Amino acid sequence: MNDSGTSRLLVKFKDNAHKESIKDDIVRKHAPRSLEHKKCLKHSKTDILELHEDDDLEAIARELNDHPEVHYAQPDYRLYACELPDVNKQWGLHNDGSPDKWGNKGKENVDIDIQDAWKITMGSGDVVVAVIDTGADLEHIELKECIFKAPEDTIIDLTELNGNIYHGDPSEWNLVDNDPDGYESLTDAKHGTEVSAIIAASKNHGEIVGVAPDVKLLPLKVMKSKSCSTGDAIEAIEYAKALGVKIANCSWGGYKEYPALMHHMEAANMLFICAGGNDGKDTDATPFYPACYDIPNVISVAAVDREGQLWMMSNYGGKIDVAAPGTVIYSAIASEDNKSYGYSSGTSLATPYVTGIAALLLSANRDMTVSEIKQHIISTCSPLQGLKGRVASGGLVNAARALGINV
Numbered sequence: 001m002n003d004s005g006t007s008r009l010l011v012k013f014k015d016n017a018h019k020e021s022i023k024d025d026i027v028r029k030h031a032p033r034s035l036e037h038k039k040c041l042k043h044s045k046t047d048i049l050e051l052h053e054d055d056d057l058e059a060i061a062r063e064l065n066d067h068p069e070v071h072y073a074q075p076d077y078r079l080y081a082c083e084l085p086d087v088n089k090q091w092g093l094h095n096d097g098s099p100d101k102w103g104n105k106g107k108e109n110v111d112i113d114i115q116d117a118w119k120i121t122m123g124s125g126d127v128v129v130a131v132i133d134t135g136a137d138l139e140h141i142e143l144k145e146c147i148f149k150a151p152e153d154t155i156i157d158l159t160e161l162n163g164n165i166y167h168g169d170p171s172e173w174n175l176v177d178n179d180p181d182g183y184e185s186l187t188d189a190k191h192g193t194e195v196s197a198i199i200a201a202s203k204n205h206g207e208i209v210g211v212a213p214d215v216k217l218l219p220l221k222v223m224k225s226k227s228c229s230t231g232d233a234i235e236a237i238e239y240a241k242a243l244g245v246k247i248a249n250c251s252w253g254g255y256k257e258y259p260a261l262m263h264h265m266e267a268a269n270m271l272f273i274c275a276g277g278n279d280g281k282d283t284d285a286t287p288f289y290p291a292c293y294d295i296p297n298v299i300s301v302a303a304v305d306r307e308g309q310l311w312m313m314s315n316y317g318g319k320i321d322v323a324a325p326g327t328v329i330y331s332a333i334a335s336e337d338n339k340s341y342g343y344s345s346g347t348s349l350a351t352p353y354v355t356g357i358a359a360l361l362l363s364a365n366r367d368m369t370v371s372e373i374k375q376h377i378i379s380t381c382s383p384l385q386g387l388k389g390r391v392a393s394g395g396l397v398n399a400a401r402a403l404g405i406n407v
């Protein structure tokens with residue numbers, strides 16, 4: 001499907017006498033795969049033309065609008081009901097205290113207060129978030145609308161790093177195999193699909209919604225069989241940096257220090273939101289990286305359950321900045337039908353909640369620096385008794401407070 005999401009054009013001609021000749025011009029110049037006159041609206045005299053879904057409707061509409069015998073032309077864009085998405089299946093966004101489908105108890109208001117935050121912003125299409133992960137199911141109904149699209153002639157030259165020059169669509173890239181396809185298999189893309197949907201799943205389909213549904217995502221595949229090389233992670237950072245990305249989600253890590261990785265992260269003008277790890281360890285004694293790097297552009301994230309307690313498998317300690325919802329999280333799943341969902345737990349799932357809040361902050365104030373976004377998120381956490389002494393902030397991230405709303 002073309003970027004307009006439709007195969008139909010609405011056209012109002014000034015004079016019907018020129019209609020056929022103008023359509024002939026379009027066929028000659030653009031060679032559409034098909035062009036069918038569907039109907040003409042009686043009162044407005046607006047014609048509805050059906051083309052092939054792969055034809056460039058935006059380009060055809062631009063040319064028609066420049067024609068002196070055309071009043072207007074536009075793709076037949078979809079319009080959406082003006083209602084907030086149902087977040088009842090996503091306790092991290094709205095927790096009313098109800099138990100989940102397995103009977104796990106909830107506690108009212110143990111969530112990120114997203115509905116109040118959305119009164120300020122649901123994100124901006126100018127904000128791009130890199131998801132450095134397994135790649136993602138880009139055709140999933142929840143993700144296909146939010147994937148970043150750069151100009152077709154974009155070339156990313158990383159020759160100083162490794163001799164690679166990336167041509168083509170930079171909106172996805174498999175850095176493991178130096179391939180423009182974002183993933184090799186749907187199974188391989190599971191983790192990145194879940195993470196991506198938590199950040200920016202569409203608000204238009206009713207099943208789930210992301211924290212910042214109006215931002216754009218740049219999925220970069222570095223992981224294969226649930227692990228990645230340090231070199232591929234560094235290359236992804238350089239790739240995102242070349243595109244001017246300011247926020248990156250890193251739902252992965254390990255217990256070695258990886259000095260090369262720290263060097264590249266610290267040198268990037270980018271905020272890295274990093275998973276704190278799933279081994280139930282005290283990071284003051286056993287640091288988990290990159291979450292525990294002592295640099296100003298990293299936020300480390302623990303996982304909390306729906307009662308406000310630290311998840312039993314979450315790493316913790318003074319090197320972990322904040323906590324976010326991370327147990328029994330409902331999100332999109334990579335699948336052949338591109339519309340499947342499921343539940344997962346872990347700091348990998350907690351991290352994109354924080355990433356989404358960072359994206360909302362940058363959407364609301366494009367002048368915020370990376371360090372300002374970090375401090376704003378940490379300083380506006382909601383204190384929870386179950387997190388006191390367990391994470392540095394002692395609290396759960398709060399989107400509404402971060403955006404300046406008293407809740």
